[in-house]
Amino acid sequence: AVANSESSHWSPAHSSAIYRIDEWGAPYFSVNSSGNVVVRPYGTGSLAHQEIDLLKIVKKSLHSAFESAIQAQCYESHYQGVYPVKCNQDRLVAEDIVKFGAPFRFGLEAGSKPELLLAMSCLCKGNPEALLVCNGFKDAEYVSLALIAKKLALNTVIVLEQEEEVNLVIDLSNKLSVRPVIGVRAKLRTKHSGHFGSTSGEKGKFGLTTTQILRVVKKLQDSGMLDCLQLLHFHIGSQIPSTALLQDGVVEATQIYSELVRLGACMKVIDIGGGLGIDYDGSKSGNSDLSVSYGLEEYASAVVNAIRIICDRKSIKHPIICSESGRAIVSHHSILIFEAISATVNTPAMNQIDLPLIIEGLSEDARCDYWNLSDAAMRHENETCLLYADQLKQRCVEQFIEGSLRIEQLADVDGLFDLVSKVIGAAEPARIYNVNLSIFTSIPDFWSIGQVFPIVPIHRLDEKPEVRGVLSDLTCDSDGKIDKFIGGETSLLLHELEGNDGGANGRYYLGMFLGGAYQEALGGVHNLFGGPNVVSVLQSDGPQSFAVTRVVPGPSCADVLRMMQHEPALMFETLKHRAEEFHVEDHDNDGTNYATLISSLARSFHNMPYLKALSPCSYE
Ligand code: PLP
Numbered sequence: 001a002v003a004n005s006e007s008s009h010w011s012p013a014h015s016s017a018i019y020r021i022d023e024w025g026a027p028y029f030s031v032n033s034s035g036n037v038v039v040r041p042y043g044t045g046s047l048a049h050q051e052i053d054l055l056k057i058v059k060k061s062l063h064s065a066f067e068s069a070i071q072a073q074c075y076e077s078h079y080q081g082v083y084p085v086k087c088n089q090d091r092l093v094a095e096d097i098v099k100f101g102a103p104f105r106f107g108l109e110a111g112s113k114p115e116l117l118l119a120m121s122c123l124c125k126g127n128p129e130a131l132l133v134c135n136g137f138k139d140a141e142y143v144s145l146a147l148i149a150k151k152l153a154l155n156t157v158i159v160l161e162q163e164e165e166v167n168l169v170i171d172l173s174n175k176l177s178v179r180p181v182i183g184v185r186a187k188l189r190t191k192h193s194g195h196f197g198s199t200s201g202e203k204g205k206f207g208l209t210t211t212q213i214l215r216v217v218k219k220l221q222d223s224g225m226l227d228c229l230q231l232l233h234f235h236i237g238s239q240i241p242s243t244a245l246l247q248d249g250v251v252e253a254t255q256i257y258s259e260l261v262r263l264g265a266c267m268k269v270i271d272i273g274g275g276l277g278i279d280y281d282g283s284k285s286g287n288s289d290l291s292v293s294y295g296l297e298e299y300a301s302a303v304v305n306a307i308r309i310i311c312d313r314k315s316i317k318h319p320i321i322c323s324e325s326g327r328a329i330v331s332h333h334s335i336l337i338f339e340a341i342s343a344t345v346n347t348p349a350m351n352q353i354d355l356p357l358i359i360e361g362l363s364e365d366a367r368c369d370y371w372n373l374s375d376a377a378m379r380h381e382n383e384t385c386l387l388y389a390d391q392l393k394q395r396c397v398e399q400f401i402e403g404s405l406r407i408e409q410l411a412d413v414d415g416l417f418d419l420v421s422k423v424i425g426a427a428e429p430a431r432i433y434n435v436n437l438s439i440f441t442s443i444p445d446f447w448s449i450g451q452v453f454p455i456v457p458i459h460r461l462d463e464k465p466e467v468r469g470v471l472s473d474l475t476c477d478s479d480g481k482i483d484k485f486i487g488g489e490t491s492l493l494l495h496e497l498e499g500n501d502g503g504a505n506g507r508y509y510l511g512m513f514l515g516g517a518y519q520e521a522l523g524g525v526h527n528l529f530g531g532p533n534v535v536s537v538l539q540s541d542g543p544q545s546f547a548v549t550r551v552v553p554g555p556s557c558a559d560v561l562r563m564m565q566h567e568p569a570l571m572f573e574t575l576k577h578r579a580e581e582f583h584v585e586d587h588d589n590d591g592t593n594y595a596t597l598i599s600s601l602a603r604s605f606h607n608m609p610y611l612k613a614l615s616p617c618s619y620e
Contacts, residue, residue, distance in 0.1 A: 015461035018493060020486060023282025024454045025514050028332050035462030037511060039335075062276075062325060063104040065300040070321075075304050077318040080105040082133050084274060085115050087326030087517040092536055092550060093333065094118060098126040105129045107155065109324045111136035113145060120149045131322060132156045133271065135185070135233070143168045147178045157231050157269070159183035163212045170223045182220070183231030183271065184213055186256050190249040192275070195289045195449060196238035200249075207234065213256070217263050229265035231322075232257045235273025238327055241286040243294045243302035246275065250306035258314040270319045272303055276328040280452065280514055281486045290452055290486075296328075327517040334516035336532065337458065338437040340508040341611060343469065343497050346431070347422045348415040354408075358416065361409045366395040373420070382424040389420040430483075430491035433469040435510065436611050438529035439480050440473075443512060444522040447479055454486050457495060458511040465493040471510075474611065475527040525563055529609045530555030558605040568605050575601055 012031040016022055021029050021037065032038045066079035083097045085108055097106060107130035108119035116134060123132055132154045134146045138161065149156040158180055160166055166182075173180045187209050191201035202209075208216065220226045234253045240246045250272060261267045276299055277292030286293030294302070303321060311318050362370060373388035396413040399405040422428055437443075445451035457465070468491040473480040485492050497508050523531060536550035558568035579597055 010462060010464040012461050014464070018465070019454070019456045020282050021454075021456060024280055024486060025278055025282075025332055029513060031461045033462075035460055037456060037458040037461070060100075060104075061296060062300075062323075062328065063101075063106070065296040066304065066321065066323075068297065069300040069304040072301070073304050073308055075308050075318055077320050079300075079321045079323075080107065080129070080131060081323045081325060082107040082109040082131050082271075083329055084109040084111070084135075084324045084326040085119055086111050086521060088330045088334075088520055089115065089118060090520065090534075091118075093330060094122045095125075097329070098122045098130070101130070102127040105131075107131035107133065109133040109135055113142050116142065116145055116149070120145075120152070120154060123154050124152075128153065129155055131269075133183070133231075133233070133322070133324065134158045135161060137161055138165050138168065140168055140172060143172050144176065147173055147176045147180060150178050150180060151176070155181075157181045157183045159185050159231065159233050159271075160208065160216060161185050161206060163208055163216060166216045166219050170219065170225060173225075173228075180225075180228050181230050182225070182228045183233050183269070184208055184216060184229065184260075185233045185235070186210075186213060186253060188234050188236060188249055188252050190236055190245070190252050192237040192240055192245055192249075194237065194239055194241055196275075197236060200236035210256070213260075217260070217265065221264070226264050227266040229260065230267055231269040231271055232260060232267065233271040233273060235324065236275060238274055239277040239289055239292060240275035241277065241292055243298055246294075246299065247302050247306045250303055251310060254307050254310040257319065258310060258316050261314075261316050268320055269322050270307060271322040271324065274324045274326050276323065276325040278327055278331050278514060280454065289449075330516040331514045332516060334520075336437075336442055336512040336515055336519075337509055338435050338442075338512070338532070340433045340471075340494075340497060340510060341436050342434045343467075344432045346467075346496070347418040347428070350419065353412050353415050353419065355412075355416075358409055358412050361399070361405045363395065363399055363404070366392055366399065369395060377420075385420055385424055386426055389417045393417045428468070430468045430470045431494075432472045432481075433494060433497075435471045435473055437471075437473050437532075438475050438523075438526060439482065440475060440477070440526035441523040441529050441531060443482070443515060443519060444524065445515075445519060446482060446484075448522075450484065452484050452486055453515050454513045455482065455492060456511055456513070458509050460495050460508075463495055465495045467494050467496055468492070469494040474529060477526065480526075525560050527609075528557070528560040528564070530560045530563075532610070533608075554608050554610075556606050557609050560609060561605075572601065572605055 012033060012035045015035065016031045021031055028040050030038055030040050062081060063079065069075070070079060081104075083094070083101070083106065085094055094108065098108065101107075105127045107126070108123060110116040110119040110132070119132055123130055132149055134142070134156060136142075138158075143158065143165070146156055146158045158169055160169070160182065169180055169182060185207040187202065187204055187207035188200060189202050191197060217226065217229070220229055232253060234249060236245075236249045240249075253270060253272070257267055257270050276296070279292050280290040283291045284293055285291045303323075307321060308318060359367065359370060369388045369392040373385060373392060376384035376388060393413055396405055396410055400407070400410045439447050443453065446453065455471070470491050471482040483490055495508065520531065531554045533554045534550070534552040535548055537546050538549045539545065540547045561568050561571070576598060579594060
């Protein structure tokens with residue numbers, strides 16, 4: 001009764017508090033009065049109905065954070081960022097960033113040849129001053145492609161990631177008669193100690209040491225190309241936990257920058273890489289990979305301040321500030337929505353347990369346990385109850401293994417044990433919610449590096465969630481489960497699944513938030529589950545206040561088979577011949593005729609690998 005009255009006073013605000021929806025990430029999500037998760041628009045009034053999307057909001061705020069810091073500190077240059085396409089190479093994401101970023105000269109960063117092709121074609125429609133930063137290890141083909149980009153009047157910078165690349169740049173730029181703009185990636189000594197910091201420090205994988213930078217300067221000077229060296233880049237890792245560490249890195253890099261100016265390079269840009277973090281758990285603690293202790297404004301202000309102080313001290317011109325923030329730009333833009341398809345059974349009610357059936361098969365000792373359990377229950381001796389229930393269960397398992405207890409009896413004993421545990425308030429084990437999802441494909445960072453993302457039911461938040469559950473995916477892999485959640489929880493409060501025709505048609509939808517960066521690009525095809533269907537939604541006027549602008553079905557079974565070099569057309573032919581060989585032309589024993597069998601086989605290749613039986617609108 002107490003639980004019921006609490007449930008009836010449950011409000012969306014309670015749900016918002018337990019899932020910390022108002023805290024994690026930037027404040028873009030909330031729960032509306034119907035108990036559904038909503039994406040908050042950037043502003044109110046007219047802004048709320050403009051055709052803007054999250055990408056624009058985030059990028060605009062990144063730009064304005066730097067602009068405010070620049071104005072407040074009388075910094076004498078500007079900020080122009082680039083988006084590292086590796087965080088999400090989706091065409092619409094890259095195109096939107098270039099389109100909405102044009103007024104801010106927002107550009108793109110590429111780390112491989114296909115990413116460069118992508119960035120080149122997107123930037124053809126962008127602001128001509130937007131930077132095209134070419135990072136990553138390079139061969140002659142990569143360097144030639146970057147030089148072609150320069151020929152096509154894209155504002156291209158070839159950033160040297162290894163010392164030898166300078167030779168390629170010098171030779172090929174002479175051959176192609178292009179004057180390149182060159183950057184150099186510095187290997188800083190400043191080390192970020194979190195998981196993502198392994199790329200930083202003297203032993204880090206990327207960038208040039210001070211000795212190598214000096215050799216590059218000498219080579220460029222000898223070739224009459226020192227004026228081409230214009231950008232200094234560093235990246236100390238993603239999720240920089242504090243502005244103190246950020247400032248250490250920026251100060252060190254600005255010292256190198258100022259030394260390059262002294263050595264005669266025509267320096268113009270300092271590129272501070274990525275690292276602008278997301279506060280996934282809303283704790284603002286900065287003491288784990290899940291949290292950073294600063295906001296956007298503090299980040300921008302720390303960067304501007306550190307560069308300004310060093311440059312003023314050395315009396316050099318303030319450089320253009322470029323950042324390569326990926327996580328902070330795209331994490332919020334996508335929400336992975338998936339369905340819980342079933343859950344392990346609930347504890348049975350007393351009237352569902354057949355006590356006479358249990359007693360009938362019990363051994364002498366087990367029967368004693370049973371009566372002792374009943375006595376302890378009458379006297380409300382909780383611990384004794386649990387002791388006898390456990391002993392009874394163990395004896396019954398032994399009896400079952402010996403063959404002296406039937407499966408129905410054992411099932412009822414299991415139910416009795418669960419009921420006793422529940423009634424006396426012993427910790428109920430978390431139930432398993434089976435979800436129509438592959439963690440390896442859609443949340444790879446959870447599996448590979450233990451990254452926790454906010455996961456929340458996206459509806460029924462006006463009801464109290466009373467079940468503790470963990471999520472188990474479709475893959476046949478014990479790692480395919482989510483049992484770590486925001487706030488250090490090992491289970492998630494969830495709602496009881498309703499029958500197939502109850503509630504929202506028995507469907508229960510959960511959303512995984514803040515996973516718009518890296519997850520799509522990193523996901524694999526374990527168990528041959530491909531990506532999910534992708535729906536692009538744009539905020540708009542009109543009755544629904546949104547419009548679906550693109551629907552891209554996820555890969556079919558044939559598509560994922562092709563990824564592993566199978567040939568679905570041939571496979572289908574083989575199976576068809578087999579059907580002919582085994583004469584399924586006419587009605588066979590179970591009434592399946594040849595045509596139905598063949599079309600069902602064809603559909604199996606055509607459909608998605610995810611489950612679809614349970615709800616009419618699942619993956620079609
Ligand atoms: N730039 C470079 C060179 C990177 O390696 C990365 C990612 O690790 C980024 C930018 C993006 O970093 P973040 O997602 O932390 O903004």
